[in-house]
Amino acid sequence: xxxxxxxxxxxxxxxxxxxxxxxxxxxxxxxxxxxxxxxxxxxxxxxxxxxxxxxxxxxxxxxxxxxxxxxxxxxxxxxxxxxxxxxxxxxxxxxxxxxxxxxxxxxxxxxxxxxxxxxxxxxxxxxxxxxxxx
Numbered sequence: 001x002x003x004x005x006x007x008x009x010x011x012x013x014x015x016x017x018x019x020x021x022x023x024x025x026x027x028x029x030x031x032x033x034x035x036x037x038x039x040x041x042x043x044x045x046x047x048x049x050x051x052x053x054x055x056x057x058x059x060x061x062x063x064x065x066x067x068x069x070x071x072x073x074x075x076x077x078x079x080x081x082x083x084x085x086x087x088x089x090x091x092x093x094x095x096x097x098x099x100x101x102x103x104x105x106x107x108x109x110x111x112x113x114x115x116x117x118x119x120x121x122x123x124x125x126x127x128x129x130x131x132x133x134x
Contacts, residue, residue: 004032004039004112013042018068039112040066044119054089055118055125058082062106062115072109079106079114086121095121 006014008023008030015021016032016039032039040063051060061079064070080103087099098117105114 004037006030006032006039006041015040015042015045015067036109038066038068040115053125053129054082054086055121058086059115059118059122062102062111062118065111066115072111076106083118090121090124095124 006029008014008028010025010027011023013020013022014030017034017037020042045067046056046060046063048060051057058079061070061075061082065072065075083099083103083106087096090096090099098120102114102117105111105117
């Protein structure tokens with residue numbers, strides 16, 4: 001993940017390679033120059049009890065790698081299966097694009113990019129879940 005720039009709000013927390021870092025009183029920018037650093041904004045973190053929809057469950061798997069709670073090799077196949085299952089339901093072109101990006105990122109070992117692509121599907125999933133018949 002070479003060249004990533006994080007823009008942090010006051011007191012915002014981020015997890016970088018297992019260490020929680022909290023910003024000070026003012027907005028700031030942090031350049032992460034270490035390749036393949038595992039980074040997760042804690043405001044974007046999905047708690048286990050909230051991994052209760054198909055997209056959220058797949059996002060949570062990617063997040064486990066970023067937090068250091070799972071090895072990439074252990075999760076890679078589960079993630080790819082989850083992405084494949086989502087692609088059978090989310091068939092519009094924008095969803096396909098995001099799922100393709102996520103799949104490619106997982107294969108390249110870029111779990112932050114995979115999570116970012118998958119998170120883009122959350123609003124769509126929310127709309128679909130709200131309109132489904134009870």
